[in-house]
Amino acid sequence: MTHQQDDKSVERLAPQYLRSAEELRPCGRRSGEPGRLLLTGASGFLGRSLLKRIVKAMPDQDIFCLVRDENSFRSGLSGMSVSGQVHPLIGDLSLPLLGLSAQQWTELGQEVSTIVHAGASVNHFLSLERMVDTNVSGTLALLRLAGEHRDKRMHFISSMSILGRDHAGNRANRLPPQPPPGGYAQSKWLAECLTKICQSAGFDVSTYRVGGLGPDTETGEVNPRDWRWLTMRAALESGRWPISHGGPRWLPVDVAARMVIGNLAHHTAPAERYHLVAPSRPTWDAVFDELVRLGHDLERVDRETWFDTMRDRARARDETAMGILALRLPRQADRENAAQNQDTGAVPIGGVHPESWAPEHLPVTILWAARHGLLEARATSARWSSSSHRAGFPIPDSGRVVQKSVDTHRCHGG
């Protein structure tokens, strides 16, 4: 679907959603009892990090996690100690009542005091039509829940992409009056319109516009579909490094999670819109230099050679290479998210200072990826992988190619 078709869809779909949001009111009942927390998107990159850190920071907090598939949710938690405080709830953001029974819906309405909404269909290739049920109807349903039985505080995870190329409006307190291009960004923009309407009606909704989320600086966990990671991975595996401008502007996912949780803990912080963005970025050259220093054998190549290399890999059904060709990387690396590159106002949120991902985080990132089958083991440098091995980071047998499937249609970067 073209941008023009998406624009027509947003014009057609928006009025019904805006009308529905205008009908919502908070019930006006604030229970003194501490309530439960409802988290959506807990099986995703950010949601997992949020869950892990909420469990740690709030050991007495009962947490419902709305998930579509309990098995994959639980397997994604491997290594995370989850006590009896986490309760998976099978549902679906795109369905009426979030796919819950009427009784479950009522119980949630009564028992939950905080909603953290991180679930979304994150796919820059899909049209608005394909995302509206999950990203817009799902947000509307949660806003409705926020006002039923007891007033709840809602924390909505949005995206810097809603700003499109509207540089002048790149401020947290502003919602652009026109939708940005692209189905995903439009779905997040429309969801923000709903939260804005509800905020004016007295709902307690904070919105967090997230830029590019980078690897976890503590564990090294990467987002396997992030285009910056795909570039690094393909370079490490092919031994070729594409010459490009710019650099990976990444707010580490653990830092983003701590910022949101800082606000959860400060019940008195007023509901606002926040920008969760990295204050700076390393250059791709700095990333390259650090990889070489770590012992990687990398050759700098021009774009043509890089794309030829990726084409050869794609013919061998290498999904990382396919993702790179589909996204025309590293051309995207030069552009980055236009909105993010402006004065983003990276400020402390929830008492946590924003930090940027830096090349020093490469060892833990690469080891995590290798351990989880997201990098050919031989692509880790012998020099430091052996010392890390001693430090307790076992990696798969060297030379064995382990590849987890990367859904190239869901490549994203926010």
Ligand SMILES: NC(=O)c1ccc[n+]([C@@H]2O[C@H](COP(=O)([O-])OP(=O)(O)OC[C@H]3O[C@@H](n4cnc5c(N)ncnc54)[C@H](OP(=O)(O)O)[C@@H]3O)[C@@H](O)[C@H]2O)c1
């Ligand atoms: N990653 C970034 O760089 C970035 C940048 C800007 C904004 N964001 C925002 O941050 C949030 C989290 O993104 P992420 O990177 O963690 O994405 P992700 O890894 O793709 O995770 C998305 C989560 O949403 C869930 N989900 C999707 N459709 C659903 C449905 N119909 N019903 C219930 N759950 C559903 C997924 O569950 P399944 O496991 O069942 O698929 C998954 O848990 C999103 O709101 C996104 O817009 C992310």
